[in-house]
Amino acid sequence: xxxxxxxxxxxxxxxxxxxxxxxxxxxxxxxxxxxxxxxxxxxxxxxxxxxxxxxxxxxxxxxxxxxxxxxxxxxxxxxxxxxxxxxxxxxxxxxxxxxxxxxxxxxxxxxxxxxxxxxxxxxxxxxxxxxxxxxxxxxxxxxxxxxxxxxxxxxxxxxxxxxxxxxxxxxxxxxxxxxxxxxxxxxxxxxxxxxxxxxxxxxxxxxxxxxxxxxxxxxxxxxxxxxxxxxxxxxxxxxxxxxxxxxxxxxxxxxxxxxxxxxxxxxxxxxxxxxxxxxxxxxxxxxxxxxxxxxxxxxxxxxxxxxxxxxxxxxxxxxxxxxxxxxxxxxxxxxxxxxxxxxxxxxxxxxxxxxxxxxxxxxxxxxxxxxxxxxxxxxxxxxxxxxxxxxxxxxxxxxxxxxxxxxxxxxxxxxxxxxxxxx
Numbered sequence: 001x002x003x004x005x006x007x008x009x010x011x012x013x014x015x016x017x018x019x020x021x022x023x024x025x026x027x028x029x030x031x032x033x034x035x036x037x038x039x040x041x042x043x044x045x046x047x048x049x050x051x052x053x054x055x056x057x058x059x060x061x062x063x064x065x066x067x068x069x070x071x072x073x074x075x076x077x078x079x080x081x082x083x084x085x086x087x088x089x090x091x092x093x094x095x096x097x098x099x100x101x102x103x104x105x106x107x108x109x110x111x112x113x114x115x116x117x118x119x120x121x122x123x124x125x126x127x128x129x130x131x132x133x134x135x136x137x138x139x140x141x142x143x144x145x146x147x148x149x150x151x152x153x154x155x156x157x158x159x160x161x162x163x164x165x166x167x168x169x170x171x172x173x174x175x176x177x178x179x180x181x182x183x184x185x186x187x188x189x190x191x192x193x194x195x196x197x198x199x200x201x202x203x204x205x206x207x208x209x210x211x212x213x214x215x216x217x218x219x220x221x222x223x224x225x226x227x228x229x230x231x232x233x234x235x236x237x238x239x240x241x242x243x244x245x246x247x248x249x250x251x252x253x254x255x256x257x258x259x260x261x262x263x264x265x266x267x268x269x270x271x272x273x274x275x276x277x278x279x280x281x282x283x284x285x286x287x288x289x290x291x292x293x294x295x296x297x298x299x300x301x302x303x304x305x306x307x308x309x310x311x312x313x314x315x316x317x318x319x320x321x322x323x324x325x326x327x328x329x330x331x332x333x334x335x336x337x338x339x340x341x342x343x344x345x346x347x348x349x350x351x352x353x354x355x356x357x358x359x360x361x362x363x364x365x366x367x368x369x370x371x372x373x374x375x376x377x378x379x380x381x382x383x384x385x386x387x388x389x390x391x392x393x394x395x396x397x398x399x400x401x402x403x404x405x406x407x408x409x410x411x412x413x414x415x416x417x418x419x420x421x422x423x
Contacts, residue, residue, distance in 0.1 A: 041079045043395040048174055055350065058353070058422040058423045059353050059386070066419075067086075071091050074393065075089040075395060132169050136175055147169070151165050151185075168201040177237075182206070183203075184205065192254050205224070206222040206250060227254050227256075232250065232288075242301075247264060251288075251289055257281050261325055275325060293349055295360075306347065315331050315360060316380075317380060335365050346363060347362035350406055369386060370385075370392070371385045388410060407420065408420045
């Protein structure tokens with residue numbers, strides 16, 4: 001079996017106290033926590049696609065550590081060993097482990113890391129895996145996108161079921177709290193083409209799939225019309241309307257007025273309705289959905305995205321009003337994506353400064369600083385800022401485990417991993 005150790009995922013079974021998943025708003029002053037009994041080490045931090053981490057930190061009062069490496073880091077994963085363990089994939093595809101020692105594992109990279117159930121090691125993936133994605137673990141089963149664009153379900157080496165869905169080769173599979181999987185399917189380059197994420201293929205159908213008696217069943221789907229596409233690698237699960245059932249946050253784009261956030265409200269079996277956020281108003285501009293959580297000063301749940309991350313990078317906070325997503329605050333000068341790359345994980349939300357309110361952590365536009373942006377009574381503000389002493393090249397990896405406060409790490413173009421540890 002070939003190894004997939006570049007993009008996104010490592011699933012690990014561990015104690016419930018280390019769990020990370022989406023949770024309703026936390027009272028102000030309390031640490032932000034998640035539910036789930038499966039710890040997930042992902043470049044996007046949550047199986048739902050919602051880029052949140054639990055715990056709290058002391059940022060900007062941190063201790064910094066640098067790990068020199070013989071190449072440029074592209075992907076970074078944190079796992080809760082003691083001391084903390086960081087998995088790194090370099091530009092040349094080699095896999096390194098950083099802890100109290102720095103060692104190359106000898107595993108050659110392909111496109112995505114698989115999963116493990118008993119240790120913090122990476123494990124092999126199916127040989128017909130699509131080259132730029134990763135599998136997800138559903139109990140004892142493995143679900144993945146094949147190199148022919150199918151959705152496949154495995155038990156060990158046995159193929160249980162397969163759906164021909166024409167999925168793009170870099171699609172991510174987002175899993176909600178009850179194990180339903182959301183994805184984009186029926187990829188094409190014959191509609192609106194922006195081509196900013198490594199290729200010109202984008203999905204045109206939003207699908208929710210469940211595993212029932214080892215059979216893949218389509219629960220719900222939405223087919224976009226005209227030249228509309230889903231401009232992203234995956235939808236995001238989050239309970240936007242507060243009914244206890246996770247909804248789906250997407251980015252829909254076309255060649256006339258560009259991109260907008262769209263929420264599809266889901267009751268567990270049916271997509272009931274949709275609402276949109278502001279439309280950019282022109283093509284060849286993008287907005288990057290990052291996280292949904294209690295970013296409000298009173299614990300109100302909001303959506304955070306980055307408008308035009310390649311040109312100006314405006315971090316925006318959106319409120320769900322009942323019939324729309326409304327921008328209530330914004331601040332410019334940041335980025336969450338490098339154009340023409342598949343790394344959509346350069347931002348993460350967490351309570352990095354222990355004030356009971358989430359920040360979004362992401363690079364400045366020149367990628368030389370990581371800043372924490374918070375919604376305050378005065379609007380969106382930078383509440384902490386840390387020099388990278390280089391230029392960020394990897395995703396942001398954050399973790400709070402084993403009784404520790406939050407830690408954050410990035411890779412830099414001069415071949416280092418910079419780790420910040422709360423004091």
